Amino acid sequence: MKIYLRRQLNLLEFTLSSLLRRKGKNLALLVVFSAIVFMLASALLYSHALRREAAILLKDAPELVIQKMVGGRHDLLPQANLAKLAEVRGITQIHGRLWGYLFDPIAAANYTVMVPQTNPPEPGFAIIGEGISGARGAEPGDQLSFKSHDGGLLTFRVAQVIAYESALATSDLFLVNEDDYRRLYGIAPGLFTDAVAKVRNPREVGKAAEKIAELLPDSRIVLRDEILRTYESVFDWREGLLLVLLTGAVLAFAIFAWEKASGLSAEERREIGILKAVGWETGDILLMKMWEGGVMSLSAFLIGYLLAYLHVFYLGAPLFEPVLKGWATMYPAFRPTPFIDGFQVATLLILTVLPYLAATVVPIWRAAIIDPDQVMR
Amino acid sequence: MLFHPSIIALLLASALSSLALVGSALFAVTLLRHWNLSSGSERQIVLEQRTYLVTTVLKLALIFEAGSLLLFVFNADKMAKLFVGAMCAVGTLNVNPYGFPALILKIAVFFLSAAWLMLHHIDSQGYDYPLIRVKYAALLFLAPVALVSAFVQLTYFLDLKADVLTSCCSTLFGGSTVVTTNNMGFAPEAWSLGGLALVLAATGLVGLWHLKRGRGGLAYALLSLSVLVVALIAIVSAISVYVYEQPHHHCPFCMLKQEYGYVGYALYLPLFLGTATGIGAGLASFAGRWPSLSLASPALSKRFAYVSLLSFLVFAGAAVGLIMKSHLILFEGFA
Amino acid sequence: MIELSEVRKAYNQGKPNEFWALRGIDLRLSLKAVTVFMGPSGSGKTTLLTMIGGLARPTSGRVRLMERDISSLPEKFLTDIRRRTFGFVFQSFNLLKGMTALENVMIPAYPLGLPHEALRKRALEMLDLLGMAAKAESKAEWLSGGEAQRVAIARALINDPDVIIADEPTANLDGQLAEQFLEIMAELKARGKTLLMTSHDPRIRKAAVVDGIVWMQDGQIASSD
Numbered sequence: 015m016k017i018y019l020r021r022q023l024n025l026l027e028f029t030l031s032s033l034l035r036r037k038g039k040n041l042a043l044l045v046v047f048s049a050i051v052f053m054l055a056s057a058l059l060y061s062h063a064l065r066r067e068a069a070i071l072l073k074d075a076p077e078l079v080i081q082k083m084v085g086g087r088h089d090l091l092p093q094a095n096l097a098k099l100a101e102v103r104g105i106t107q108i109h110g111r112l113w114g115y116l117f118d119p120i121a122a123a124n125y126t127v128m129v130p131q132t133n134p135p136e137p138g139f140a141i142i143g144e145g146i147s148g149a150r151g152a153e154p155g156d157q158l159s160f161k162s163h164d165g166g167l168l169t170f171r172v173a174q175v176i177a178y179e180s181a182l183a184t185s186d187l188f189l190v191n192e193d194d195y196r197r198l199y200g201i202a203p204g205l206f207t208d209a210v211a212k213v214r215n216p217r218e219v220g221k222a223a224e225k226i227a228e229l230l231p232d233s234r235i236v237l238r239d240e241i242l243r244t245y246e247s248v249f250d251w252r253e254g255l256l257l258v259l260l261t262g263a264v265l266a267f268a269i270f271a272w273e274k275a276s277g278l279s280a281e282e283r284r285e286i287g288i289l290k291a292v293g294w295e296t297g298d299i300l301l302m303k304m305w306e307g308g309v310m311s312l313s314a315f316l317i318g319y320l321l322a323y324l325h326v327f328y329l330g331a332p333l334f335e336p337v338l339k340g341w342a343t344m345y346p347a348f349r350p351t352p353f354i355d356g357f358q359v360a361t362l363l364i365l366t367v368l369p370y371l372a373a374t375v376v377p378i379w380r381a382a383i384i385d386p387d388q389v390m391r
Numbered sequence: 392m393l394f395h396p397s398i399i400a401l402l403l404a405s406a407l408s409s410l411a412l413v414g415s416a417l418f419a420v421t422l423l424r425h426w427n428l429s430s431g432s433e434r435q436i437v438l439e440q441r442t443y444l445v446t447t448v449l450k451l452a453l454i455f456e457a458g459s460l461l462l463f464v465f466n467a468d469k470m471a472k473l474f475v476g477a478m479c480a481v482g483t484l485n486v487n488p489y490g491f492p493a494l495i496l497k498i499a500v501f502f503l504s505a506a507w508l509m510l511h512h513i514d515s516q517g518y519d520y521p522l523i524r525v526k527y528a529a530l531l532f533l534a535p536v537a538l539v540s541a542f543v544q545l546t547y548f549l550d551l552k553a554d555v556l557t558s559c560c561s562t563l564f565g566g567s568t569v570v571t572t573n574n575m576g577f578a579p580e581a582w583s584l585g586g587l588a589l590v591l592a593a594t595g596l597v598g599l600w601h602l603k604r605g606r607g608g609l610a611y612a613l614l615s616l617s618v619l620v621v622a623l624i625a626i627v628s629a630i631s632v633y634v635y636e637q638p639h640h641h642c643p644f645c646m647l648k649q650e651y652g653y654v655g656y657a658l659y660l661p662l663f664l665g666t667a668t669g670i671g672a673g674l675a676s677f678a679g680r681w682p683s684l685s686l687a688s689p690a691l692s693k694r695f696a697y698v699s700l701l702s703f704l705v706f707a708g709a710a711v712g713l714i715m716k717s718h719l720i721l722f723e724g725f726a
Numbered sequence: 727m728i729e730l731s732e733v734r735k736a737y738n739q740g741k742p743n744e745f746w747a748l749r750g751i752d753l754r755l756s757l758k759a760v761t762v763f764m765g766p767s768g769s770g771k772t773t774l775l776t777m778i779g780g781l782a783r784p785t786s787g788r789v790r791l792m793e794r795d796i797s798s799l800p801e802k803f804l805t806d807i808r809r810r811t812f813g814f815v816f817q818s819f820n821l822l823k824g825m826t827a828l829e830n831v832m833i834p835a836y837p838l839g840l841p842h843e844a845l846r847k848r849a850l851e852m853l854d855l856l857g858m859a860a861k862a863e864s865k866a867e868w869l870s871g872g873e874a875q876r877v878a879i880a881r882a883l884i885n886d887p888d889v890i891i892a893d894e895p896t897a898n899l900d901g902q903l904a905e906q907f908l909e910i911m912a913e914l915k916a917r918g919k920t921l922l923m924t925s926h927d928p929r930i931r932k933a934a935v936v937d938g939i940v941w942m943q944d945g946q947i948a949s950s951d
Contacts, residue, residue, distance in 0.1 A: 246473055254394025257396050
């Protein structure tokens, strides 16, 4: 066992010194390999961060959202329905929500207008997300005017800009008072966009939803878990799509690695011949080459992963943002919380190192079976 | 089909290792027909050179099979969010009928390729490679199993469809929350723990006898396999309950997670290592009948048995430790 | 005792350019002696040395080394015997460029699994034996022809082999260096080593240290004395 380990150490030492002797060639491979790891790792880290953020966001969301349906389309929910819902057993809290979208021609972007449940702004004031603040150059105290439903002009004074800590969903948020909201959209008192309900026991969510469906057959009930699931799979899908796009890059890399490994120079072939002639066996050469591959992959993996980590968590992933985040024109300044996930690292290892090994194993073997007597011919 | 990075990674790994095994099996046919060590012909020399490629590729394949076994379980756990009623990996694996067969086949492929590599290691101690035909004939058996495993895994993933909100039709989409993990505890706790203790004790005795006398290697290998089976049953039906401290939580996978301090590794790693090397001990003692291995193989067999015994000891220690530490008491006077 | 019986070797077997380098060699070589293989280019003397030294397997026939048949061993075991029994000195020395003399000497011992320090010490001893200790840290490409050959000899000796095989050892050396080489050979013979070499060089044929000469022609032994 001792001999076995020392033999490995000796071969590793030889490998390192011969890697250093051929810096130029190996450096090119290292750069390309690191770049591949970097791209894949950035994509995975970033989409994973988005998913985490969404999950955090939804953690405190109500378990149920109830919408009224008319003609298969989402309609306003009357106050009377809220009263009925409050009677359903298991539901602890229920309230109507007021929200909508507002297109701002100046910023050419959609805002999400909402009436907050707690601490709404004073009439005539608005609390805005930092995306809006950036797009309109609006600071607290500035005024913003919008066309209301009947064409009249409605002016809001900015009371506050929400900082980015509150993450993804707040960037395009436009919080107003209930009266201002109704005036903006012309929605009569007693009507709500939809309703949200909290359920005491998480196991009873399904039951409560069933009862609501019985009570108000014309409603659509959305479970928080369903939203989570949908987010989850939408992000998965995007991530997968990006990976498939990157497959081309991985394939190109594999071909590059294969070429590097099989295009042995006459000098290298001579060296392997010498090693075999002076007493190395095919297995020893293979082992040395495997160590070489191992050292290369590990270095490239660490370099690429580290760069991706910096790219995603400190620079906000400028390369992938548009693809992964979606359709909104107003991107939030998104600074995800750094993390390292073992599962993801394992996935990444398989996706990058495996193609490399698969591409190089046959060329390595071909090099290792060079006849030892060729140096005498 | 779900477009998940880990699924892509798993499919890539299984596609490449299937490719490697099919290639190796084709080579095995040639080797079985033409291998003749006493010949110095070019064909023989080329055959010998190819064996280096095959074993290198198979070593890599084993490493990635082992890695993908873990990844498969983790992936199942992560995907639980996507399916209504799936709380953890068990639920995800039950989403369609291919989940558990895929897992079992992956485990089988892992042990078969480990056994093959140990056989190769034993064989390469003999100056005339006495087992080379046995080895390559075995490859003809291993390759189809690996192919079936890859195929079942592919079917499993292709058949997965997330329960996703579709805004057109969902009046009530995910209404009924079914807990799928409850039907896992199929053996009574006392029986399974008692059985495990019994099998472990028998294995320990036979193992010690084998170390001392050099006999009973095959019996030890069979006992190692039975330890695996009995231990897995015990983990599901009893040990898991102690780990989670909930009488109805039987999941064999959750204990691999951070929430439970990764204790699952302390059970599964030694268990798998012990079984694999136990099989190796049997193979090595079986190989002793060839003259060129008559010296090397008893020593190897003992070394495998030694590692195996130590592993089972660690496993037993971990299991007892978890039961003792648990706040849950199932039987009076047991904990 | 090294014994060859009916040894034949073909290159490119079964192809149009098939070529039989050895056509049936029967030979017994005694140990602790210096034997030189002579003959025109292409007579098969180098191929014969590769067969004896286990660098390649004969296409047919047997090579026996101390009563052990090495011609049907798999590469793994053949290499193991080879690296413990034979040391090789090549015509063009074949040192690895970019590595120091010391590192070059250490190469054959890497796969044996010696501790690194012991290995280094042994390599230094070998260099010292050949008067090359001062050049231990010189890169191989900076060495002169004579120095390179000494390093190559040191490398051949590192695993303490019984048999040294040298292929045209004096072909790249001038008169004085050839003399020095013969001195080293005499020293090694005195230490109980067996020496086998191929040569065209009349200086070697006439050297006192040589015990026997085998003449080769067309892959066969023409005469031996």
